[in-house]
Amino acid sequence: MTLPAPARFGIMTAPSQVDYADLLRVWREADTVPGIEHAWLFDHLLPIYGDPRGVTYEGWTLLAALAAHTRRLRLGVMVTSNRFRPPAVLAKIAATVDVVSGGRLDFGIGAGSRPDVPMARREYEAHGLPYHDGAHAVSALAEACAVIRRLWTEPEPFDFTGEHIRLAGAFGNPKPVQRPHPPVLVGGRASATLRVAAEHADVWNYPGDDVADAVRRGALLDRHCADLGRDPASITRSLVLPVSYDDPAPVRETIRRATAAGFRHLVLMLPAPYPEGVARWLADEIIGERPV
Template identity: 80%
Template sequence: MPHTPRTSFGIMTAPMQVDYDDLLRVWREADTVPEIEHAWLFDHLMPIGGDPDGPAYEGWTLLSALAAQTRRLRLGVMVTSNRFRPPALLAKIATTVDIVSGGRLDFGIGVGSRPDHPLARREYAAHGLPFHDTAHAVASLAEACTVIRRLWTEERPFDFHGTHHRLTGAFGNPKPVQRPHPPILIGGRSAATLCVAAEHADLWNIPGGDIADAAARSALLDRYCAEIGRDPATITRSIHLSVSYDKPEPTGEAIREAIDAGFHHIVLGLSAPYPAGVARWVADELIDKAV
């Protein structure tokens, strides 16, 4: 009989329209709830929902703070915009978080904001960051994954002369706690991003609750893996599902459908304000009833 992977559950707390103390409360609570194995932030510099002028925290700085305040949870940014930071700098940031957390980082990365999302698009101009076309962004992501992995694993300085990234004397020291490197999660649904995931990802995440679409995209990833001679089973399938506190039943059904479709890394998106005891509620009302 084929082996059925174990399903893990995590939470996502988008760090916008919320106070740091509230985020810290939820993460500390989740750290004590064994059913919740991982926790995630997102990577936007301005809100993409609610008051466009409301608060939004920088994801990696916040992740490092939360890493220091937790002991058990695996943690990450779902997903880092490769458009925001040069890959060598990002590799250094991620290494620092892996060390602060004692080796609990899952490294999430993606192309960056969709060009058709105006609230996400505006953050580039607002921070003086270029917004290149999709083909440029996907090719840049592929090079970034190569550079980051080399910085995490190679013991000698190296030069890298790519189309989009060029480094001279690149070297990462210290190395991450996890060897050979933290797991790489690539997020996205486009065919071009799936090609990058087939080559570089340990986990692949798709946002959203259309399970049929997610399954079709997962099958496409299988095909791209086969084309380069990689076993598709070596890439864990991850999905983000939004949570309604008032009506948890649809989320529970979506969890069961996702697991049946081969997604065994489930990320439950929590909206602010967070109810008291929300992590325990997630375990009791969603996780325990779905498995």
């Protein structure tokens, strides 16, 4: 009998309402803790909580800086908003980060912020970015995934004419270090987004910690895979789990239920301010030695 793969733990540090020095400290420490295998930022251009005029760093720029200061962690943006950057430009940015990191990028992407989150919606108008409806966003996401993969892998320039993307003489160089390309993580829970994940994702991330709903959404992902003739077991399942420094017991229980349900990629969301030694605390108090 083949045993299931053990859970792989990572951290998420939102690059908002926090100093760069604090983010760098946490990532450097996590880089020395073997139980923490991956680290993530989010992708917003303005705060989505706290002081609406507070600091928020651009995710991919910050990721490149943190990649240069770490040596072991896999790293990514969970998840990149496909609404913010033209996909061919995003492919170039991501390939650059993969080179800077020595091949440690996990490429996270999603359709973009939901229209029912006012603090997220305002960042589009503030930056002159169009905001289309959900159907448009998911259709554009599917095209973006296809184009980005081609830019990472095709040895010759190509043209692309889609509903949302039109490229002439598109070519990616440098290619990512990883072959054939960095793992693709698609985030989201809507059925249409899960259809994109079924076609393009190596990892699917459920955006939250509701294990019961994540299981239901995972079953829908399985059905989309069946429609495409893809083995659903080829897609790793991922959850984001908020951490309380004062009471770690709830997240330990959520981890138990998530792993029992087949989620093997677990991201521990750390609230700021970050205590000294927070990465080691995570390893000792939350990750520990866990059965598969």
